[in-house]
Amino acid sequence: MDRTSRTTPTDTATLAKVSSPAKVNLVLRILDRRPDGYHNLWSLMQTVGLADDLFISLDPSSTDIHLSCAHPEVPLGPTNLIHRAARAVLDRAGIEIGLHIELEKRIPMGAGLGGGSSNAAATVLGLNRLLGLKWTAATMTEVTASLGSDIPFFFSAPTAIISGRGERVTPLRMTGSRTLLLVNPGFGVETAWAYRTLAAGRSQSPRLAESLQRLTDSTTVDWGTLSPLMENDFEPVVFAAHPTLAAIKAALLAAGAESAFLSGTGATVFGVFQSKESAALALERLEIRPEWKAWVVPTAASPLAVQAVS
DSSP, X not given: OOGGGOBOOOSOOOEEEEEEEEEXXXXXXXXXXXXXXXXXXXXXXXXXXEEEEEEEEEETTOOOEEEEESOTTSOOSTTSHHHHHHHHHHXXXXXXXXXXXXXXXXXXXXXXXXXXXXXXXXXXXXXXXHTTOOOOHHHHHHHTTTTOTTHHHHTSOSEEXXXXXXXXXXXXXXESOOEEEEEEOSOOOOHHHHHHHHHHTOSSOOOOOHHHHHHHTOSEEEHXXXXXXXXXXXXXXXXXXXXXXXXXXXXXXXXXXXXXXXXTTSSOEEEEESSHHHHHHHHHHSOOOTTOEEEEEEBSOOOOEEEEEO
């Protein structure tokens, strides 16, 4: 649709607040390289109780997208995933209208927690509601397909298996509960570097274990079944380059975590605990450096959701 034929929505709300949760990879396997140059992956992902907030408002008097954020490291121009997601929605819907989007940033950047992808998904969800588009999760996934491989997950959160390049999402119900202690070291890990380094050290592509394949065919999994299957293929290469992260994992295990893993390509490491109390006690035992940040958070507790519309 060309610019002159676009429409402006009427009889819609003008302001939405959207919760934009972080995620962790409870399992992350990187498989064979695809013809498009990317890798096929298999991941079991789950949201956690750490979230940004987006406030999205419509401005019928403008056609510009204005993004604001108090965090000094957040880019506010067209390269930001929020801006790109908003533009993708307006282009797909054929709507010409201005937007004001304010981001309250709590999820650390470049942390392996999916903050940027979650923000993009939250933008699409909020505009879907504000503009009365009534898009399904499949449509929202299609609109954001070129923006990032983690984005589709958030439309099916809190728990799902992700495969392919990230576009295939199988929602899963997790029974039981755990509390996580997230530790971020204050620096990031470049995703492209991690993939290149992992691929360079392999002589052949790994196969997906039958135990994980069985999870793909399930609709429910409990924590007891999942715990021994948890792994992250990036840990050897990332820990070799950043020994601090290996030390954080060891410290979490020493403090009582039943398991601990890198999330995504890092740099956040999370420890898994049976209860909030045991996670809080572990936090007290850890020697947290000034540049580190840590959170005790529940799993699957913060869905991607429009919290309020007015």
